[in-house]
Amino acid sequence: MENGRIARRAPYPWRVVIPVEDAADPRIADYVRLRDVDLRKSLEGGRGLFLAEGEKVIRRAVAAGHPVRSMLMTAKWLDRLADLTGGDTGDVTVYLVSDEVMEGITGFQVHRGALASMERRELPSVAEVLRGARHVVVLEDLVDHTNVGAIFRCAAALGVDAIVLSPRCADPLYRRSVKVSMGSVFSVPYARLKDWHDGLEELRDHGFRLLALTPAESAIPIEEALTGGRNALLLGSEGDGLSSRWLAEADQAVRIPMSREVDSLNVAAAAAIACYLLAAPGH
Ligand SMILES: C[S@@+](CC[C@H](N)C(=O)[O-])C[C@H]1O[C@@H](n2cnc3c(N)ncnc32)[C@H](O)[C@@H]1O
The missing domain is CATH 3.40.1280.10 (SPOUT methyltransferase, trefoil knot domain)
Known part of the structure; x- marks a missing residue:
């Protein structure tokens, strides 16, 4: 580990995995209070992002060409989603949390255990x-x-x-x-x-x-x-x-x-x- 990072080495050599133990860590601000609709609308609109939840949905968002800003997940998803950082997604920073910290950040139990913060693209006319x-x-x-x-x-x-x-x-x-x-x-x-x-x-x-x-x-x-x-x-x-x-x-x-x-x-x-x-x- 270097400066709190597990950087580019086995078993995840292709990306940066950052353990996060504090729900108030500013690096995971994209994921806070997911049930607060007003906060989420202004945060997501202001930053031009949206959140995809669960493996299938994250895969579909990536396949549709949305760039990944980062991912937040519990340990069991690291292997399942490992291939996602190849191809168009380039290097993706993964914030690794326990179930408790995940709940502290998002405000509820994320059953599908993995979230991705993705970039919006301009809508067609x-x-x-x-x-x-x-x-x-x-x-x-x-x-x-x-x-x-x-x-x-x-x-x-x-x-x-x-x-x-x-x-x-x-x-x-x-x-x-x-x-x-x-x-x-x-x-x-x-x-x-x-x-x-x-x-x-x-x-x-x-x-x-x-x-x-x-x-x-x-x-x-x-x-x-x-x-x-x-x-x-x-x-x-x-x-x-x-x-x-x-x-x-x-x-x-x-x-x-x-x-x-x-x-x-x-x-x-x-x-x-x-x-x-x-x-x-x-x-
Ligand atoms: C919950 S409904 C709105 C009820 C509202 N009081 C009204 O009279 O339209 C929401 C929408 O569902 C569609 N919808 C609901 N029931 C329908 C029905 N039996 N036939 C056609 N459209 C219906 C309509 O487009 C409607 O605007």
Whole structure:
């Protein structure tokens, strides 16, 4: 060990492993208080980073080309993730902690035992993600990161080509979204509208028919509205649903018929059904 570092020697010759015993160590500031949403938003936005949690998700983030800033893990993950520091990731600093210190830093027990702090990249423009796309999902002002992650996972599984977010929609790269998406936030292209009020015009300009998903009885059943061509499914926020502006802008309001005992579906459940129908043969 040199100055608290285990540097480039067997059994981990390819990287720098730094044992950390104090949860207040400033070197691991990227990982603090993971459940404090406000703190995390400003910290991650300010530093241009996001966190990937668990082996599978970290691997997908790396494969998608996100540079690794550092990793934080308990000892049992050192071997499992050893190969990750090759190739494009170059040399990665690994902060090695006990379960207790991990919990002290992050604020909870990280069951998957490994976190990576990754660099964000500039998002493509809306025009770029729409080019060549046929099935698109558009999310208006969702606030729940779990829902955003679940919708990305559905989109990846059910053949959606791209996702477009309203300017205020929750961040797909927030740790919870990334985790719930199982890394689908790295495989489904997405972009953020700059303008909420007139932003949907850009989709129409690209030839998309705008289908507004709403539980309202006045809407037609979604299966009657799906035809071939370019379709964009608009999904609204957890509380209020789609805004009156976006409902008015849509070409057609569509509903998933439900039992009368229920007011609405969770937005991710609605997305799963709608994406499945959209990708069905013939649509
Ligand atoms: C929890 S719901 C919002 C409920 C809100 N009170 C409303 O009336 O839209 C969130 C989103 O899920 C979608 N959704 C939920 N249930 C639906 C249904 N039965 N048919 C179509 N979309 C639905 C809509 O896009 C909605 O904006």
